[in-house]
Amino acid sequence: MLTVPLLLIPFVCGVHAANSLDVACKGECSYEIPGDMVSGTLKVSGASNAVSDITAAAGWTILSCNAEALAQDIRLACQTADCEHLFEGHGAIDTLIRLPRTCGANAFARVADIRVDPDQTLPSEVEATISPTGNITSMVFILSVDINFAAIDSTKTGPVRFSLEGYNFPVANITPSTSPTRRDARGLKTRNWTVFNDTNSFDLPALHIDETFPLLEASVDCDDFSASISANLATKVDATVSIGLIASGTVIPPVIDEVAVFAGIDGGILGTLDLTSSASGTVSTGKISLYSVALAGIDFPGLFTLGPTIGIYGELDATFDDADFNLSVDLAYNLNTKAFFPPETETSSGASTPANSTLVFSAVPDLTLNGKVEPKLIPELKLGLEAFGLISAAVLLDVEGSLSATLAISGSGTADAGHGTAAVASDQIDNACVDIGAAVSVNLAAEGSIGLLGIADSAAYTIWADTWELYNKCAEAEGSTKRDVEAAAALVLSGIARRAGITCPTTSSTVASIEKIIDEIISDIKSSSS
Structure with missing residues (x-):
């Protein structure tokens, strides 16, 4: 058995709660499983340009996408100058991005390809909210995403770490320590692992x-x-x-x-x-x-x-x-x-x-x-x-x-x-x-x-x-x-x-x-x- 200790690095977006969609992911991000009877938090962290976002907080407007697919083409428009973060560093391709809740079954995906959409038509209600600043605002793109993380060249992006916790019963405030540390597996009993000693207090199905x-x-x-x-x-x-x-x-x-x-x-x-x-x-x-x-x-x-x-x-x-x-x-x-x-x-x-x-x-x-x-x-x-x-x-x-x-x-x-x-x-x-x-x-x-x-x-x-x-x-x-x-x-x-x-x-x-x-x-x- 490998003796690498369990890494429980708590990646958070500033002081905001997990899965906060009003804060853009720039290098680090969190996702929280929705639902009343299941608890779970996933955190990712890497170089500033290795992790990005295509939600409204990151300056993007989704025009069309599939809510259930793990791999798809997404049509989206740059709404504010914040969207330019996706193209910084090594470029958009092979960036790990957070998806909006209504777009894809997954929370995170790999950018496999991006291209300018020949059809630059915008709905009037979207066009009315576009910021005039920025180099690519109002432009419409076709973004191809998938979950083939093994295809990413990590020498360009650098490593992107993850840690996650999940339970089939409600656990409030899954909040590990805020400083990245290596923690021996036995140390889990001092953390949320101890919630299993109290499972009788939950109304499990x-x-x-x-x-x-x-x-x-x-x-x-x-x-x-x-x-x-x-x-x-x-x-x-x-x-x-x-x-x-x-x-x-x-x-x-x-x-x-x-x-x-x-x-x-x-x-x-x-x-x-x-x-x-x-x-x-x-x-x-x-x-x-x-x-x-x-x-x-x-x-x-x-x-x-x-x-x-x-x-x-x-x-x-x-x-x-x-x-x-x-x-x-x-x-x-x-x-x-x-x-x-x-x-x-x-x-x-x-x-x-x-x-x-x-x-x-x-x-x-x-x-x-x-x-x-x-x-x-x-x-x-x-x-x-x-x-x-x-x-x-x-x-x-x-x-x-x-x-x-x-x-x-x-x-x-x-x-x-x-x-x-x-x-x-x-x-x-x-x-x-x-x-x-x-x-x-x-x-x-x-x-x-x-x-x-x-x-x-x-x-x-x-x-x-x-x-x-x-x-x-x-x-x-x-x-x-x-x-x-x-x-x-x-x-x-x-x-x-x-x-x-x-x-x-x-x-x-x-x-x-x-x-x-x-x-x-x-x-x-x-x-x-x-």
Whole structure:
């Protein structure tokens, strides 16, 4: 990792507030992100003639432009002698300019070309306000602009530095020290970085997810029935997400000295695994994308963009013998975590609190089951970072919640049912043991062209991890019970079943679902939940 300290040089236009459009940019300038729920300030500074302006404060009148484009031709007229600043020094081409709010999606652009417009016609209302002084007042130009800052010859302009801060919540008065200084990254905690310790005081937009996602459905044809396995993951997330970005370097040439990203997740997460099996074998789904939604980000168009996306991933690993059972179990916890990337920027922290969890389990009595089920629910916050149109990287904050359920059941009895019919069976479970543990870990990683950001290519960190026991109970049952028995419903045979590694059970049972309440375990669960 590069050891260049984070530069937080506060470039300001005199004593005026950021983004003040009544003061022309001459060598240094600021831009403030508009909006009530997002805060951000970008500052640039260079030689007097390297940074200029085409707003009214700089003596220009815009006649036509595209309000959304990052590269375009702008028709504009010189209104006062102040406009001549654009042509001083090395000339207009390759000057970094500030754009009016209504002209272009970006705040700053490169002058790629400028020429006199053959059509010198001015609207009468504009012509009436033209100052008679100056060498080029009343002249109309065509200005070509883009964000190709890498094309600028920095030996002519000299370097143009930038520093920026952005947050997805309101922060008043982002005003770094007024003297240019080099500040070690650890010093950020004495600045606005500390606002992340107070994010609970802001009304951040709430994230609500309440959906059931299929993890696996597979079947295999047996002699006179189908053996199958199916698993769903019901997911509920109620949380808030806070993000922040600090970066510095040079726009001319495009170089990033240091970048630091913050992410925080605060809220409740619930995942309920519903698993039904009438087969034997081993299944492993791998990491499956279940859900994805983009959130509001931090955008300095043409320079830096930090775009967050929330994704939900699921995974299931299971191994069992002659398994004919239903299992429903919760992974529920409350989460509060703050992560800084790179980690040297600040000490990341986090905590999880187990929430009430329920378990429902039923099984065919005439089996001996030894199985292990390991589901995972992984909310992931992905912070996509783009810079100068040259760098594309992402910081990933994974919250990996997992269960490890070990099932051990022995029983004896008979079950007799014709395919597709119902019957009455008499049987007995000798004993049943359920051992379920839960774990949550928060992991931070980066991908993409992160080397250009001064971050190690193999950057991956575990912020913290927590484990707890949900259930560890054995029960014995005596006597016979009567139950309705349903024959297995045939499922469409597909390659999924073979890839999942399931096989027909070796027992004579053909049932797919028999509801058998293990009284002692259920009683224990109810008392734990209450």
